[in-house]
Amino acid sequence: MSTEKALREQLVEICRRLYDKELIVATDGNVSARLGFDRFLTTPSGVCKGFLTPDMLVEADSAGQRLAGELEPSSEFGMHLAIYAVRPDVLAIVHAHPPTATAFSVAGVSLESPILTEVVLMLGAIPTTPYATPGTPEVADAVRKAASTHDAFILDHHGAVTLGRSLDEAYYRMETVEQTAKVHHLAHQLGGAIPLGSRHVAALEEIRRKMARDRAEK
Numbered sequence: 001m002s003t004e005k006a007l008r009e010q011l012v013e014i015c016r017r018l019y020d021k022e023l024i025v026a027t028d029g030n031v032s033a034r035l036g037f038d039r040f041l042t043t044p045s046g047v048c049k050g051f052l053t054p055d056m057l058v059e060a061d062s063a064g065q066r067l068a069g070e071l072e073p074s075s076e077f078g079m080h081l082a083i084y085a086v087r088p089d090v091l092a093i094v095h096a097h098p099p100t101a102t103a104f105s106v107a108g109v110s111l112e113s114p115i116l117t118e119v120v121l122m123l124g125a126i127p128t129t130p131y132a133t134p135g136t137p138e139v140a141d142a143v144r145k146a147a148s149t150h151d152a153f154i155l156d157h158h159g160a161v162t163l164g165r166s167l168d169e170a171y172y173r174m175e176t177v178e179q180t181a182k183v184h185h186l187a188h189q190l191g192g193a194i195p196l197g198s199r200h201v202a203a204l205e206e207i208r209r210k211m212a213r214d215r216a217e218k
């Protein structure tokens with residue numbers, strides 16, 4: 001695992017990229033990373049994540065208690081903890097409000113159909129969780145189920161969450177979610193997205209399972 005100093009710098013860099021790419025605006029979004037079994041680093045509440053400095057990050061335990069830092073942890077940190085509890089393999093979580101992907105849930109259109117080979121290979125699918133009021137325990141309930149089987153999902157009428165074995169992986173998955181929504185949208189304007197056939201999806205899923213087995217054996 002990275003040293004705390006390196007992890008702090010990387011987390012700040014990921015937040016800057018999220019803001020620069022307009023996957024978050026204003027004080028939106030939150031990012032966290034595991035520092036140890038029961039220690040996490042998370043973004044503070046109420047500040048623009050595009051202009052964070054490493055010392056502004058908050059260290060907290062799995063009960064959400066602040067261990068170090070001047071600022072309050074994100075109001076959505078409970079959602080992150082719910083995910084870490086069901087996914088011990090996850091070392092980082094990104095929550096953002098990618099506009100195109102979020103618009104799909106606002107319009108009631110699912111991103112789950114298999115239209116892109118890379119998404120089936122890397123993420124399987126991008127489901128949408130049931131609506132829950134931000135900052136409430138209902139959000140944790142809604143994400144727990146999706147996170148137990150998926151590395152990326154949409155929060156209905158809200159945004160997206162991506163998980164990774166590193167901050168980079170979680171961040172890149174957020175880029176993939178937004179890119180998938182953009183391709184979906186363009187395909188819709190061209191007459192509609194044609195999902196991959198079940199035979200092709202099955203072949204991609206086999207490759208995905210093999211990649212997971214190879215990773216587990218390393």
Ligand SMILES: [Zn+2]
Pocket residue numbers: 028029076095096097134158159
């Ligand atoms: Zn949010």
